[in-house]
Amino acid sequence: MTGGSGKAYIESPCKVTITDGQATAHLVWSSPNYDYMIVDGDTYYPVNKEGNSEFDIPVTLGKEMNVQADTTAMSTPHLIDYTLYITLDDSTYGNNPIDSDNDNSSGAKSDIKTIRYSMDPPKIEGLTYISTDENTYAKCFKIHRYENGYTVISIDDGRSYLLIPEDKNLTDEILEGISKKYTDGEAEVIIPLQMPLDSIYLAASGAMCHFDSIGAVSAITMSGIEADDWYIDSAREAMNSGNIVYGGKYSAPDYEQIVMSDIDLAIENTMILHVPKVQEKLEQLMIPVFIDRSSYEEDPLGRCEWIKVYGAMTGLEDEASLSFDKQVRSVESLDLDNINGKKVAIFSINSNHQIVTRSSEDYFAKMVEMAGGIYFGPESDMNSTSQMTISIEAFYEYALDADILIYNQAIEDAPSSLEQLIKTDATFADFKAVSTGDVWCTDKSIYQSSDKTGTIIENLYAIIMDQKEETDFFYMLK
Structure with missing residues (x-):
């Protein structure tokens, strides 16, 4: 939110309800002095009688909205212009994915619930089951092997994907078996995918790194984000050269271009659950939709293990296993016996002068602990989103004595120096980590x-052990 003096703010995350395609946000102001709001010419009044002002207003997700709010805090009422930006954060569905397409989002909370289904190997007429690969950390997918090179990827949302070898066809017997399961109303849905998958629309930006690691970026022909939004060199270069084109974001894909490009698979993250009509439209156009649920993995290395899914899709399973095993060895090689157990807090400062941080259930907190640190985070319950917005006073209360502060630049641009950080709020000078330069x-x-x-x-281990001033993914603020 922007506008006004910057002193007032709306609590984030806020609750968003979607009914018949219309999103309504429940806004809670930081003040009890707002007596009405104007949205698109319509006036809305508070829905509560006591406490800070609360409003239910219609919103357009993912776009800036100009609204007005009347405050009686001054000697005379003032109608103040504000700009709101509300989007549905993928952290609502899991532990806040590395691949969030809206890292600067407000973290609005959704009412969508997800049921986890069994991932037992499906019985498919015409195919003989052999075995199931054993995952090391991942809990949200299984890879099943069948005779003659057929593979099934089962996801815990009840959807399974049958990978048909390049030299095989989808026989009538197999198709009939798949269709029978669907028409009989069984929980699992089996979606056939003919190999090779070499024309993919990738809306789940967090999956691109896996394609990059196994040398399969060429399988992506359309991207859900623009070239300048990629931090993966091969993806950005492919878009700049025209080998990958922008196909529209997950909520508004370019259907005509997708059809003209003969896309054989759309890979989405769970943000697609907010816009079911998009998924329905893609499937009506005979574009299979795969939903990446790596953000639901409780173990950070479980997220990493999803590279095996994309290795199976591209026929590069050996490369995927090598990449994953290398990451596991990096963690296993850490000497945690004599670790100093430093206290670590992560934060950023938003435009409303609030702290955006992560709950103790977040995957980043777990990475800190896996590196031998002690994560300092705000109190939360199991229903809290992983990304939390709190006051600087609340952050001061629990993070004052943290040994290490990490500014999350993926959420907000970082200050250029410790001096600039202190200028944003003088209380930072009191923090232990600021005084020690950590x-x-x-x-x-x-x-x-x-x-x-x-x-x-x-990298986190190196920071905790005072081994470096700059690593692959972190640098010291001086």
Whole structure:
């Protein structure tokens, strides 16, 4: 939110309800003095009688909205212009993915619930089941093997994907078996994918790093984000050269271009669940939709293990296993026996002069702990989103004595120096980490690098052990 004096703010995350395609946001102001709001010429009044002013207003997600709010805090009422930007953050669905397409989002909370289904190997007429690969950390997918080179990727949302070898066809018997499961109303849905998959629309930006690691970026022909938004060199170069074109973001894909480009698979993250009509439209156009649920993985290395899914899709499973094993070895090689157990807090400062941080259940907190640190975060419950917005006073209360502060530059641009950080709020001068010079910033590429989870944990270990002043994904603020 921008506008006004900057002193008032709206609590974030806020609750968003979607009914018949219309999103309504429940806004809670930081003041009890707002007596009405104007949105698109219509006037809305508070829905509460006591406490800070609360409003239910219609909103357009993912776009800036100009609104007005009347405050009686001054000697005479004033109608003040504000600009709101509300979007649905993928952290609502899991532990806040590395691949969030809206890292600067407000973290609005959604009412969508996800049921987890069994990932047992499906019985498919015409195919003989052999075995299931054993995952090391990942809990949200399974890869099943069948005779004659057929593979099934089962996801815990009830959808399975049958990979048909390049030299095989989808026989009538197999198709009939798949169709029977669907028409009988069984929980699982089996979607056939004919190999090779070499014309993919990638809306789940966090998955690009896996394609990059196994040398399969050429399988992507359309991107859900623009070239300048990529921090992966091969992806940005492919877009600049025209080998990958922008196909529209997940919520507004360019259907005509997708059809003309003969896309054989759309890879989405769970943000697509907010716009079910988009998924329905893609499937009506005979474009299979794969939903990446790596953000639901509880273990950070579980997210990294999703590289095996994309290795199976591209026929580069050996490369995927080598990449994943390297990241696991990076973590296993850390000497945690004599670790000093420093206290670590992560934060950024938004335009409303609030602290944006991560809950103790967040995957970043778990990476800190895997690196031998003690994560300092705000109190939260199991229903809290991983990304939390709090006051500077609340941050001061729990992070004052943190040994290390990490500024999350993927959320907000970092200050250029410790001096500039203190200028944003003088209380930072009191923080232990500021006085000792142990303040770090993340590299902006960190949220497109789940394939390097082991390296990120290794970097955190180096910070905690005072081994370096700059690592692959972090640098010291001086």
